[in-house]
Amino acid sequence: MRIDNLQYANWSEKVFRQMRAGGLDAVHVTIAYHETFRETVLQIERWNRYFEEYSDLICHAKTAADVEAARAAGRTAIIFGAQNPSPIEDDIGLVEILHTLGLRFMQLSYNNQSLLATGCYEAEDPGLTRMGRAVIAEMNRVGMVIDMSHSADRSTIEAAEVSNRPIAITHANPHEWHPARRNKSDPVIRAVVAGGGMLGFSLYPHHLAGGSACTLTDFCEMIARAADRYGIAHLGLGSDLCQDQPDSVVEWMRVGRWTKAMDYGEGSAAAPGFPPMPDWFQDNRDFDNIATGLTATGMETAEVDAIMGGNWHRFYAESFGPASG
Amino acid sequence: MRIDNLQYANWSEKVFRQMRAGGLDAVHVTIAYHETFRETVLQIERWNRYFEEYSDLICHAKTAADVEAARAAGRTAIIFGAQNPSPIEDDIGLVEILHTLGLRFMQLSYNNQSLLATGCYEAEDPGLTRMGRAVIAEMNRVGMVIDMSHSADRSTIEAAEVSNRPIAITHANPHEWHPARRNKSDPVIRAVVAGGGMLGFSLYPHHLAGGSACTLTDFCEMIARAADRYGIAHLGLGSDLCQDQPDSVVEWMRVGRWTKAMDYGEGSAAAPGFPPMPDWFQDNRDFDNIATGLTATGMETAEVDAIMGGNWHRFYAESFGPASG
Known part of the structure; x- marks a missing residue:
């Protein structure tokens, strides 16, 4: 089973064919950064058209069983996620509505303060809001995963504690390895895995030691150390691959509609766009390189898998699925 | 199996308990008259709360199998429908979105001209629109039933011909029996049943010969004659029960937001509100009366069932379900 738990490509038949060439059984795709509910529904409509048009390559998945069925049929299962709670607006009832439409991951905040929690670029992190606690309970009830990839530390630790089901950091790396603002400190990762949660390793160059020049060996040895420290069962990939996207898209991610000024996020005025990917991970066809790199660290096949x-x-x-009991 | 294929009550625990007392295994409930997409989603959110709160009495059904499961569990299955295409606005992609959320019936027009077809109160009926034909194909594809209860005759006959799956008139009676504007002429009913479609008999007094004073015998003999003429397999009930609703609701049904003037629809300035129901059909507990009345016409048990x-x-x-092939 091969799964990439975070991508936001400029979707096309080419990208879907590359998913197949890379042996991907499932990909968690972002369908909202700053979109309202209605705009998110438009994104789902767009995916419904892809599912019709490219039914030989991809299909929609809402359950682990759907992923298994996709694998058996030689297709890549697509799982929807949102990087921001903007799709639920100020309405907790939209959690169940969006779950019915297939949303399976939702970040409680994206860089900034949200109605639910604090983002990792705010100066202050007061922790979960009142609505944040209510929405966590509702996400727990229906079976939508709390993702804290772009949230601030206190909010993340509180979410891990308040949630009665495991949460996730879908795409980030340990801060110790590369002290980027988006990478996660040891206490944050420990809080997430203590509740049975998951960390997905990111291949976005701003999250890599050495950036675009990071070596496969360095990346895989970082994973091996994380496995020793946090337990291999809590680790996966969340590449953050944004293939074929114009730089206007990274601007939308960073700025949305929340400011009239420019915000460069992890970039800079000198390098405002998407950074080049490492030469050993250019697109979906390169997952074999990572499996090879992990094996080279001394991991056994079952661990690599x-x-x-x-x-x-x-x-x-x-x-x-819905919470039991 | 006991099913009422059209109600719009002022929903409450009382009404749900009466559904159980009346032995109803399923009820098709209206969730939109003039509501936009977002407003329709709010109605679904309201139903989700009912499903949580009254899970011992009702549950949401999207398939015939869900109805069977509800029956086995002693609950009434609730099926969503819209009396107007307003929930899809001008966006064909919303057909699949609403199907995923459970919408299983949608009228192509409600009294007035819509983007899709003509309503039964318009002076002219030019038949299906371009978008109407496109939406019928999409409804056929995903498995959403075309309901023409409030549509005009030419539009209805064209819908029956254009649709490649059976359509329905969920709540109306034969025009020959009672020449109300909302009741259906013989050619219209024949077009619907010729394609395998269904007619649901209405108990709304404006659709009954004699109005609120219509007798059970008269109503059931009308059904028996329809069975002889159209074939019993095409007939069911769609009571149009609007229990416990204030008269402001019938105003909303008739006027929506399309006029600033008053429109009395099937009522009048002298009798603007909901008419009283016949004494033998006051609420959901009275379905046994209809079964008894049908038996009294000489029908066999299997026919009554x-x-x-x-x-x-x-x-x-x-x-x-989705169209096969």
Whole structure:
């Protein structure tokens, strides 16, 4: 089972064919950064058209069983996620509506303060809001995973504690390895895995030691150390691959409609666009390189398989259905 | 199997308990008259709360199998429908979105001209629009039933011809029996049943010969004659029960936001509100009276059962899933 738990490509037949060439059984795709509910529904409509048009390559998945069926049929299962709670607006009832439409991951905040929690670029992190606690309970009830990738530390630790089901950081790396603002400190990762949660390793160059020049060996040895520290069962991939996107898209991610000024996020005025990907991970066809790199660290086949997708598959099975009892 | 294929009550625990007392295995409920997409989603959110709060009495059904499961569990299955295409606005992609959220019936027009077809109160009926034909194909594809209860004759006959799956008139009676504007002429009913479609008999007094004073015998003999003429397999009930609703609701149905003037629809300035129901059909507990009345016409038990719900159940099984092939 091979799963990439975060991508936001400029979707096309080419990208879907590359998913197949890369042996991907499932991909968690972002369908909202700053979109309202109605705009998010438009994104789902767009995906429905892809599912009709490219039914030989991809299909929609809402459950772990759907992923297994896609694998058996030689297709890549697509799982919807939102990087921001903007799709639920100020209406907790939209959590169940969006779950019915297939949303399986939702970040509680994206860089900024949201109605629910604090983002990692705010100066102050007062922790979960009142609505944040209510929405966590509702996400727990219906089976929507709380993703804290772009949230601030206190909010993340509180979410891990308040949630009665495992949460996730779908795409980030340990801060110790590369002290980027989006990478996660040891206490944050420990809080997430203590509750049975998952960390997906990012291949976005701003999250990599050495940036675009990061070596495969360095990346895979970082994963091996994380496995020793946090337990291999809690680790997977969330590449953050934004293939074929124009730089206007990274601007939308960073600025949305929340400011009239420019915000460069992890970039800078000198390098405002998407950074080049490492030469060993250019697109969806390169997942074999990562499996090879992990094997080279001394991991056994079962361990490599767990990180390449087995752990996410198990997590989906635990997380995507309604709460029991 | 006992099914009422059209109600719009002022929903409450009392009404749900009466559904159970009346032995109803399924009820098709209206969730939109003039509501936009977002407003329709708010109605679904309201139903989600009912499903949580009254889970011992009702549950949401999207398939005939869901109805069977509800029956086995002693609950009434609730099926969503819209009396107007307003929930899809001008966006054909919303057909699949609303189907995913459970919408299983949608009228192509409600009294007035819509983007899709003509309503039964317009002076002219030019038939299906371009978008109407496109939406019928999309409804056929996903498995959403075309309901022409409030549409004009030419539009209805064209819909029956253009649709490649059976359509329905969920709530109306033969015009020959009672020449109300909302009741259906013989050619219209023949067009619907020729394609395998269904007619649901209405108990709304404006649709009854004699109005609120219509007798059970008269109503059931009308059904028996329709069975002789159109074939019993095409007939069911669609009571149009609007229990406990204030008269402001019938105003909303008639006027929506389309005029600033008053429109009395089937009522009048002298009798603007909901008419009183016949004494033998006051609420959901009175379905036994209809079964008794049908038996009294000389129908066999299997025929009575077919009209009381068996036909709708079969129709659901044929209609609610994606088109085959």
